[in-house]
Amino acid sequence: MNTLPKINIESPVVTQGSILFPAYKKIKSDSLLLAQQIENIEVTEENVKQSKKLLAAVNKEVKNLESERILIKKEMLEPYNEFEKQVKEIVSIVKTADEMVRQQVTQMEEEEREDKKLVLKRMFEKRIRMYDFKTYFTFDDFLENRYLNKSLSINKIESEMVEWLTKIETELKAIETMPHADEIIAEYKETKDLAVSAQIVSDRHKAQELIKEAKNDIKDDQLHTKITFTLFDEKDVKLVEMFMQQNKIKFEKVEK
Incomplete structure (x- = not known):
C-alpha cells in the first residue's frame, strides 16, 4: 500500500477586524437623557398627537442605528463565512474518501468472518461424525459470535469444540439413566x-x-x-x- 500524503495544516492568517464608533458615548448620553424625558411626559388629549410624532421620530433614529449594526455585522462575518465554507469543503472531501475505505474494510472483515465460519463448520462436521449424537446437534448449536473474531485462533476454538462435544456426550449418557x-x-x-x-x-x-x-x-x-x-x-x-x-x-x- 502506498504511503498516504499528509495534509499539512497551516493556520490561516487572521487580521483582527475593528469598528470605530467615536460617537458612542455622546449618543448613549443623549439617549439616556431622551429616555428620561420621554418617561416624564404626561400624555393628555391635547398633546397626544405631538407625543406620537416625538416617539415616531425617536424610533426612526433607533431603527436606523440598528440597521447600521446589522449591516456592519454582515460585512464583518463575510470573511469568516467564506473561510467556514472552504474548511467544510475540505472536510467533506476527506470524509467521503474515509467512508469508502471504511466500507471496504468492513466488507473485507465480513468476508474473513465468513471464511472462518466455513473452516469451523467443516471442522465441526468432521468431529461430530465420531459421536452417537451427531443427528441431535448442528454446527449452529455450537457456534458463538465470538468465535468469528480475529482475536480468537482456530486452535483455541478447536479446543473449546472438543470440550463442548465431550460435555454433550457425557451429559447425554447421564440422561439415559x-x-x-x-x-x-x-x-x-x-x-x-x-x-x-x-x-x-x-x-x-x-x-x-x-x-x-x-x-x-x-x-x-x-x-x-x-x-x-x-x-x-x-x-x-x-x-x-x-x-x-x-x-x-x-x-x-x-x-x-
Missing part, C-alpha cells in the same frame, strides 16, 4: 443444560401427578360437587393452576 429420558433429551436439545432440562421435565410430571390425585379424589366422592385439596408449596400451586387452565378445567382458588 434418568426417568423420562426422552423428554429430558428433547429439552436438552434446546437448553444445552442438563440440570435445567431435568428440572423442566420433573416439574411437568409433578404437576401431572398433582392433577391426577385431584381427579382421583373427585371420583372417590361423586356426591360432592366441590372438592378441596391443600397444597403447601407455592410452586405446586402454580403448576396445578397452569395444568387446569391448559386443560380447561373449572376450578376455584381459595387462599387461607
